[in-house]
Every structure is written in structure tokens, then in C-alpha cells.
Amino acid sequence: MAGGDDTRTGAVMATIRRKIASRSLAAGDRLPSIRQFAATMGVSPSTVVEAYDRLAAEGLIRARRGAGFFVAGGAVPPLPLAETAPRRDRAVDPLWVSRQSLDADAATLKPGCGWLPADWMPTAAIRSALRRLARHDDAVLADYGTTGGSMTLRRVLLGRLAAEGLEVGPEQMLLTGSGTQAIDLVCRFLLRPGETVLIDDPCYFNFQALLRAHGARVVGVPYGPTGPDPAAFEAVVAAERPRLYITNAALHNPTGATLSPQTAHRLLVTAAAHDLTIVEDDIFCDFEPDLSPRLASLDGLQRVVRIGSFSKTLSASVRCGYIAARPDWIEALVDLQVATNFGGPSPMAAELIAGVLAAGGYRKHLEELRRRLARARRDTAARLAPLGIRPWLMPRGGFYLWCELPPGHDSAALARRALESQVVLAPGNVFSVSQTAGSFVRFNVAQSSDPRILDTLRRVLAEAA
Template sequence: MDVVRVKIVNRSLAPGDRLPSIRRFARSMSASPSTVAEVYARLEAEGVIRARRGSGFYVTGADLPPMALAEMGEPRERTVDPFWVSRLSLDAGSSDLMPGCGWLPASWMPNGAIRKGLRALSRGEAGLLTDYGSTRGALALRRLLIGRFAEEGLPATVSQVMLTGSGTQAIDLICRLLLRPGDTVLLDDPCYFNFQALLRAHQVRIVSVPFTPEGPDADGFERVVSAEKPRLYITNSALHNPTGATVSPQSAYRVLSVAASHGMTIVEDDIFADFEPALSPRLAVLDGLNRVIRIGSFSKTLSASIRCGYIAARQDWIESLTDLQIATCFSGPSPLAASIITGILTGGSYRRHMDELRQRLASAREETAKRLAPLGLVPWVMPRGGFYLWCRLPEGLDSSSIAQRCMEDKVILAPGNVFSVSQTAGGFLRFNVAHMADKRIYMALEKAMTGPARPV
């Protein structure tokens, strides 16, 4: 009975769907047909399902509970739930330390340029302060993006680019367009945890491929795509989250070849592009926006408060995505956000800001790795840019348990299994080096790693 109820809660069984036959369900549960017949009879008495003579049993939809994303997928401890780090970091108090969060400290951001942009807005046209945005977003910012794409060898037109409310909304719109409940989506293992959380909301099946320092495991990638037939593959090519690795040219070509032979679409999240000291291979550039969709945003480099993302794709897909954005948000992102970002990108301050940021992060990565070494925490790879270190724990330690202990000292960590579809990253922690200067973090880690063992 619980199995049926969970399937209804997570929407893998929707109102009107037919349940498996008694014999088929009995085989899948290793139970007798008489037991399953009793289960169906009780659920029918509760009004959860109803029988149709000669046809079988169907979900009624009566008293259908709200969809609980945290309960979807395989049962797991809340400490390794993909929502765990997000909730703790977003709701953190002023005294909390956040080495597990996914953004830079406010003091590292171009606050002077943002304030200048806000002052300019206050003196601008009234419509900019009060009107809806256009359906595809501000033309000036889209043209800027096209210019940036051209610098890396990616030709695109304004009809192939649209702005969105955020990078997450960009993926959500793509999922709405290309996926249906029950479809299969491929993710890296490990991968950005919110990819998993968002896909749960779309009621799709998630499969994964191990990620290596050069990209997804080549043989494993081909096997899983051939066997599972995923509709989408979602990834970061450059400065991969959480590992910091960068896809090699050989891996990029192999991924594109496999995707083409199996009709799979790729979503390439390029949010960390500007943190690279030099451009690395990009799937969208090699593919020319044929089978690859590029998304990104400015939350990591400019401001997480000024919400604006983008999608670059085939023109016919942009047309359909624009309609979806109208249906779900009515317009493109805030004209205020687009105007501020455009102003910063067109001035010389942005390039200076990113040059300084890359240098500062390089020092922070080196210093953090040096201070973690005495604790036995070793980077899986040393990234060529960005602000993450994906570190392996000493043998026998579990990152979820350590993260729980560190919470007692108001230190918010990112345990490995929140990033792992297969739950095989319990021996890793992701550190944001920009938040690692405080010595209390290292004291809390040492205390958590050397304290008495807790059940995992």
C-alpha cells in the first residue's frame, strides 16, 4: 500500500493512470497475488483507486496530496538531499560560515558598478521602472551576448538568443519544451545538485555517468546513452560543478558523436565561463547550436540578486521557448536587471573585475588546499579556475556525518552525496575557496573529523 501511495505522491502514478495487474504487481513485489488483491481492495475502500470491470484498477485522484519533491526518487537521509545545502545556505544567519555555498562573498562583487547602474536607472525613462520586459529580453543585452559568443567562435543571431529570469529558469523552460513525465535524462556523477532537484519536479527518470578529470567517462557515456536512450544530457563543460574539472577536446568530440548517433539533445550550462584563464573546448561551439543548447547567467560573476539568465539555441526552439516563457512568466526577465547587466558589461569595469577575481581566486585555491592538507583533505583535481575544490576525505570518513557535526559550530558544508545521483560520493566535500579564510572552519572540520563516530 505504501508503494502505491508513494508513486501517487511523486506523480509517477497520476489520476486516471492504470495500475499494474495483480499478477504483474505481485511479481515485482515478490508477493502473492492474494496479497496484492487485498492491497488493491483496501486502497479502493479508501477511495485512492477504483476498479473498472474487465479493465483493471485506476488512480482516482481523490485527496491527492501536494507534490513533495524531497520525497521523490530513492529514499535517502535529509542530510544528503539535493535541497539540503541550498536551504541551509540561503537561510543562513549572519554568524554562519558558508564554505559549502555556491556564490562569492558580497565583498568580492563589483558593488561600485552595480550602484552606478542603479543610480542611472533612477534617472532613466519611467517605463524602464514600471513596464513588463519584452518576450525575449532586452535586445541590447542579447546583442552583447552574441558578440561574446563570436569571440569564442560560436556564430549566433539575435533570433537564436533569449533572456530568462535565471539560469535555473532557463533549464526549467527547456525541460518543459523537450521532456514529458517518464522521460530519461542523463547527468554527470557528481553534478550540480539543483539539476537533480529541478528534474524531480518534471517527473523524469534520472540516470548518470561517472565524471572524470577529462569529462564524462567515455565508454560509460556511450553505454548508458545506448541502453537508456535519454532525451537530454545536462552538464557543465568548463570548471565543472562540483569537481572543477574541464572537458578535454577528445571527450567533447566523443560526447557530440554519441549524442548525434542517438538523437540526444545536450544542455551545456556555461555559467562559469568567465572564470577560466583561457577558453577551453565548448560543446556548443563544436556543435554550432544544432544539438546543443547553451545556457548561462550572471549570478556568479556580477550579482545573485540581479536575476537574469539566457538561452542560446536553434531558432525554432527559441520560438517555442519564448511562448513558454510568456505562458509561465508573461514576459522576459526584469528590464531593470537587463539594463544594469548591460551597463556593466559594456564598460571596462567588468573585464578589470574578472581579471582581479581570477587572480584572487587562484590565490584562494592555493591557500585553501594548503590549509586542508594537514587534515588529510586532498583536491580531486586542482582546477584551472573558479571557486570550487572537490576534496577527498581520509579513508573511512563520511562527508554527510561531518557536515552534520560542523553544523553544531555554525559551519555549513556541502557533503558529496548531495551531488551524486548514485550516492557514491560520500567520501568527498565541495569547498568554496572564497569562503575559506576563517580559521573557525578548519577548527570545526578537525573537530568533526576526529570526534567519536556517529552512525551513518
């Protein structure tokens, strides 16, 4: 066998080993099909066959006749020292977009990433808040803070909830280290390994990565222009009895769609009938031009847990999220957060956020951001149209356009090619648990104006044709 083939086989083996070690594949899980994995790794099917065979010989995976390969049971062996896969060889999985865009160098363009450019953020207000913080009490600068998190910030957030018609007290609000950590904490509290979780198809890719880390079984419900299809939702909830449903409020990631009042009500009726808890992630709510239905407000936080953070409109560097939920759940979540993080966010971070949110400038910043994004959505759609790339719908707000490719293209293959030209795309299947979104790409309109992106798209589409 040639050296090059051996290297590629090694890379496939290393990727599978890492997936097992990091629990994105658990004992008993089916490995990706040969054909599919060859496509996402950019290697030939025979390379994947060779890699799977060697891993099976080592006992790490098992073949089942006619059914594919599965992760073997037993203790997970530590990774051999030398087999860390190079970054570019990663499979296009739910962690691919995060890793490629978070670790991209300055020359790399990121139309696939999930955040605004730093100069679109309210950095002047952050600078003022830092200077105010420098004059704050010693305790805020040096102590752990209380287990529920800064009462100043909790009150600001409770005021925002009240403005949506949800009146709750500070005992129903917990600050966390991030929005993702908020969902992680709720999953640790409510989920046991092997339990089923329902997610939208498509949905934010990191929900899948997170649920894998919890050993959850994940099922999807098709997401349409007004939310998940209510009949499909009821059928899947009745059949699969999920413990949790995790979804976005306001502006759905990746589609930008908005829940209708009728769908919201029907989801809650179904949830009540089957004792389903709903985690509603409100991370994009500040991008909305006007208030859309919130499951948390309709339900009054009985069976809905509301999650949020400030990473998209204020700063992703100031790590802080929150959970609004039943008071008895909050009390138990506090214990769990002390055990696993010795508390929540930095008291300094909480003060900083409270300061920026309470200042009058934040509302103006949001208005300007909404206008700027409306323009960017139109401009991006207009630039993509000549390539035959079309939005599935035109969102009311936010920075995502969920776009369909011209017929016959696979977005994972395009994303691998584009990465060679230092362009990180967000290919459709990383958002889809049923792997049915391979003809879609999610564009971040605030990160898509560089002409090199269009040039790269044009070239990789032509090469693949």
C-alpha cells in the same frame, strides 16, 4: 514510546511527506533505504522503520517484500498543518545545501555554498549602473519589455558568443528570469514526465532537484578529469536512450574539471548517433583563465542548447539568465515563458547587466577575481592538507575544490555535525545520483578562510573517528 522518539519519528514522517508533496519523490519511487535515511537524518534505523510503517499504514507509501518502500500511487494528499519539519531536521538531500546556505543567518559560515562573498562582487559597478538606471526612460522602469528580452543585453551576449567562434543572431537568444529558470524552461519544452535525462556523476545537486520536479528519470555517467568517460557515455546513451544530457561547460561543478577537445568531440558524435539533445550550462565560464572547448560552439547550436547567467561573477541579486538555441526552439520557448512567467527577466535587470558587462571595469574585475581565487584555491588546499582532506584535482579556475576525506568518513554525517556548529558543508552524495561520493566534500575557497571552519572540521572528524 518516549516523547523524544516520537518527535524524531514525526520529523522523519514530515520529511517524507514534504518530499512527496514537493515531488522530490513521485508515485512509484523507491524511498531511501532505512540505513541510508537514518544516517542522513541523524536518527536510529528503528526510528525510520517506525516512520515508514506509520506512513504505510496511512497508505502514503507501500512496502514491497525484499525491495524496500515505495511511494503509493493516486492523488498526493495535502500536508497536515502541524507537520512541517524543523529546518535542521531536513534530510541531507539535493536541496539540503541550497536551503541551509540560502537561509543561513549572519553567524553561520558557508564553505559549502555556491557563490562568492558579496564584497568580492563588482558592487561599485552595480551602484553606478543603478544610478544610471534611475535616469532611464519610463518604459524601462515600468513596462514588461519584449518577450525575447532586452535587445541591448542580447547583443552584448551575442558578441561574447561570437568571440568564442559561435556566430548567431538575436532570434537564437532568449533572456530568462535566471540560469536555473532557463534550464527549467528547456526541460518543460523538451521533456515529458518519465523520460530519461543523463547527468554527470557527480554534478551540481540542483540538476537532480530540478529533474525531480519534472518527473524525469535520472541516470548518471561517471565524470573524470577531462569530462565524462566517453566509452561510459556512449554505453549509457545507447542503453538508456536519454532525451537530454545536462552538463556544465568550462569549469565543472563540483569537480572544477575541464572538458578536453577529444572528449567534447566524442560526446557530440555519440549525441548525433542517438538523437540526444545537450544542455550546456556555462555559468562558470567567466572564471576561466583561457577558453576551453564548448559543446555549443563545436555543434553550432544544432543539438546543443546553451544556458548561462550572471549570478557567479556579477550579481546573484540581479536575476537574469539566457538560452541560446535553434531559432524555432527559441520561438516556442518564448510562448512557454509568456504562459508561465508572462515574459522574462526585469527589463531593468537586463539593462543593469548590459551596462556592467559593457563597461571596461568588468574585464578588470574578472582578472582580479581570477588572481584572488587562484590564491584562495592554493591556501584552502594547504589548510585542509593537515586534516588529510585532499583535492581530487587542482582546477584551472573557479571557486570550488572537490576534496576527498580521510578514509572511513561519511560526509553527510559530518555535514550534520558541522551544522550544529553553524558551518554549512556541501557533502559529496548530494552531488551523486549513484550515491558513490560519500567520501567527498565540495569546498568554496572564497568562503573557507574563517579559522572556525577548520576547527569545526577537525572536531567533527575526530568525533567521527
